[in-house]
Amino acid sequence: MLSAGRILAAAGLGLSTIAFAPVAADATPQAGLVITHIKCNEQEDNTGADDAYLVVDGSTIWGPVQMTTGDSKDVQNVAVPQGKVLTLMEGDWPDDDDNLGAKTINGPGDYTFSDDGSNYVVTVANG
Ligand SMILES: [Ca+2]
Ligand SMILES: [Ca+2]
Ligand SMILES: [Ca+2]
Numbered sequence: 001m002l003s004a005g006r007i008l009a010a011a012g013l014g015l016s017t018i019a020f021a022p023v024a025a026d027a028t029p030q031a032g033l034v035i036t037h038i039k040c041n042e043q044e045d046n047t048g049a050d051d052a053y054l055v056v057d058g059s060t061i062w063g064p065v066q067m068t069t070g071d072s073k074d075v076q077n078v079a080v081p082q083g084k085v086l087t088l089m090e091g092d093w094p095d096d097d098d099n100l101g102a103k104t105i106n107g108p109g110d111y112t113f114s115d116d117g118s119n120y121v122v123t124v125a126n127g
Contacts, residue, residue, distance in 0.1 A: 033105060034077040034127040035086075040067040042119035044090045044098055051091035052100075052120065056084050064091050067120075080105050080124060088113040088120055 035054065043050045053063030062078045080086055088100040101113035105124055113120045 032127050033080050033082055033108065033124050035062065035075045035080050035122055036077060036125045037072070037074055037123035038062075038065075038067070039072045039121045039123075040069055040119075041121065042114075042117065043067060043069045044100060044116050044118040045092070050118070053089050053091065054078070054080075054122070055087040055089055056080060077127065079127060082106065086111065086122065088118075088122065090116075090118070 038052070038054075040050065040052070049066035049068045051064040052067045053060050053065070055061065061080065062075060065073065067073065082105060084105055085102050086105050087102040090098040090100055092098060098116050098118075100118045100120060101115040103111045103113065103122075105111065108125050109123075111122045111124060113122065
């Protein structure tokens with residue numbers, strides 16, 4: 001009796017795991033946009049590397065990563081929701097971080113951030 005009960009319990013767990021899978025799939029964003037690359041044509045800091053990071057809705061979605069003029073880095077397909085504002089920031093200490101620009105992400109393409117004397121190009125692709 002005990003062993004039969006355990007088998008039933010195990011089967012029940014297996015079924016509930018399967019039942020939850022479609023729920024998790026529904027919760028993931030629609031086939032969306034991803035950041036695939038960032039290029040630094042002109043860094044913001046005068047000395048040392050920039051500490052570049054990308055922000056959406058107040059949350060850092062990538063970085064900080066050290067970048068200097070001429071650097072070109074692949075990004076591991078970081079999701080960025082369509083229609084959201086993507087902000088490129090540059091970390092400083094002890095003074096405040098610098099806002100290098102904000103762009104509304106409307107689709108795949110190259111987005112240039114060029115505030116504060118910098119020039120970065122962020123590439124967005126279909127995920
Ligand atoms: Ca700076
Ligand atoms: Ca800095
Ligand atoms: Ca600063």
